[in-house]
Amino acid sequence: MLVHSRGARWAVWAVFLVLFVPLFALPLLVVLGASFATHWSGVLPSGPNTANYRAATRGEALQALTTSLLTATTASLLALTVGTWAALAGAALKKRYRRLMDALFVLPVAVPSVVVGLSVLVAFSKPPMLLNGTRWIVILAHTVLVTAFAHQSVSAAITRLDPAYEQAAASLGARPARVLLRVRLPLLLPSLTAAAGLCFALSMGELSATMMLYPPDWTPLPVLIYAATDRGALFTGSAVAVVLMAATLLVLFAVSRVRTRASYR
């Protein structure tokens, strides 16, 4: 929106701040404040110290952070592979079948994640597909949940990709596999990294399906935060939440660096 007068521009900023600060910034600031506190009975938290963080970066919490990072990385790589593969295959289909496939891939998002968790739990609790009680059932559920996003963003990028590139490559003698590796995937790289970042962030924060599935030796961070707040340790929970937030943002920042290098236009 183009706003010309100075007064109107200030007004737009004011509206933005009124909407943005209470909705998005304040809750995060409150968590940040609470993470350093021991009491919060007045307007502001009191008894500032870093004991919460000492607890949040060692032992159980550190273990959970590693678990979350490993789960999110594995799930988003798997989702990216499956989603990209499906999107590439879907692009070659006729429109009617492509729509059907798109709809199938959106299912895990459309269905509440509790239901996804439950169905994964029921499906993989008996031999020969016995994953219940292992870390793989958590990773599997996360993969199922985030594949939809990977598929969606990659297939959107494929539709935007000018077919002239692959045709030029084919006319230069490149077989389909070479066209894919040397031309299409490199051109899709910016959207692939964007999709990877999205999947990673979603997996890092996943709680509802994870709650139904996690084995005792594979507790991701969100479960730990939930457990901490559930037993009343609000300030420790906040510190763990800040650690979760920082770790996620750090990874997203690294991914976006790769992205800038990969975008050509």
Add this chain to the structure above:
Amino acid sequence: MGIRFDSVTVAYDGNVVLDSLDLTVEPGEVMALLGPSGSGKTTALRAVAGFVRPVSGRVLLGGRDVTDLPPYQRGIGMVVQSYALFPHMRVDENVAFGLKTRRAGKTETRQRVAEALELTGMAAYARRHPRELSGGQQQRVAIARALAIRPDVLLLDEPLSALDARLRSGMLAELARLHRELPDMSMLYVTHDQVEALTLADRIAVMDAARLQQCGTPRELYRSPKNEFTASFVGGANVLPVTVGCGGVGFAGTELKVDTGNAVAGARATLCVRPHVIGLGQGPNQLTGVVREIQWRGATHRLYVEVDGHSVMADVRELKDPPALGDPVSLHFAAEDAVLLPAGAGHE
């Protein structure tokens, strides 16, 4: 290597976009496919490249049936309007792409890349990325990339359409020079611009409504069009509905003396007269009308004259004292400058 279209028909969902095209491009020849958008010219080119499958008919390259071959086995060079340079590769990597897929050796690749860039005058830009180049430079790189694999056939799909007018005439001269330097390479050149076709092509195939209208040398098309479409699309001729008489034709109540050939007296026919052969003032084959529109084009004036309800275009040398709108004027043309077509003359 020559190209042959043998009754090639292409349809999308039952919609015929190319209707049994028969056309032969001789080895070393430059053939232009000229027509408006939707005429099927690009489809014909894509059928040669292998990007569309004909529903019937065959495409032959150098006598070999390639109808069922995938694009990557056809060994054809192709240049498109959008250049389609790979943005993630440098200029030299773009040009080397086709050589690497052919597993050419390192020295050979380097040598041929240098050669192709030299040929298109882009040697100084080898290490740049496509986004750092202007449109004209990108098109040169695209041509170099297509030439590096030393194709026997080069397909050009509206290669100059994205360039501005000045660059376009420069590139046209470049393409003509390229063809002189690579005389064995056949070129199929798709364009909607008659100037490009007339300048560059040995022969022109005029297309309209999915069909070939006429194929011949530029001079043939210009001097003796076989139907109204060719006459008006190539050179923008006036097409006037006339009735054949004895030793002439009747138009708007006037008797015009033109060669009627073997047309039967009394038949309806179409008279094609190019605007630049029409003169202003008294003369043989005179028409009188009223000036409806006048355009100054530098060296010439174009007059739109209404003669008995028909608009007649005339290009005359720049007038010192041009007529005003609504003025009555006389036009005339020499008998040998007009071509008479039987009414409803169809395609070839």
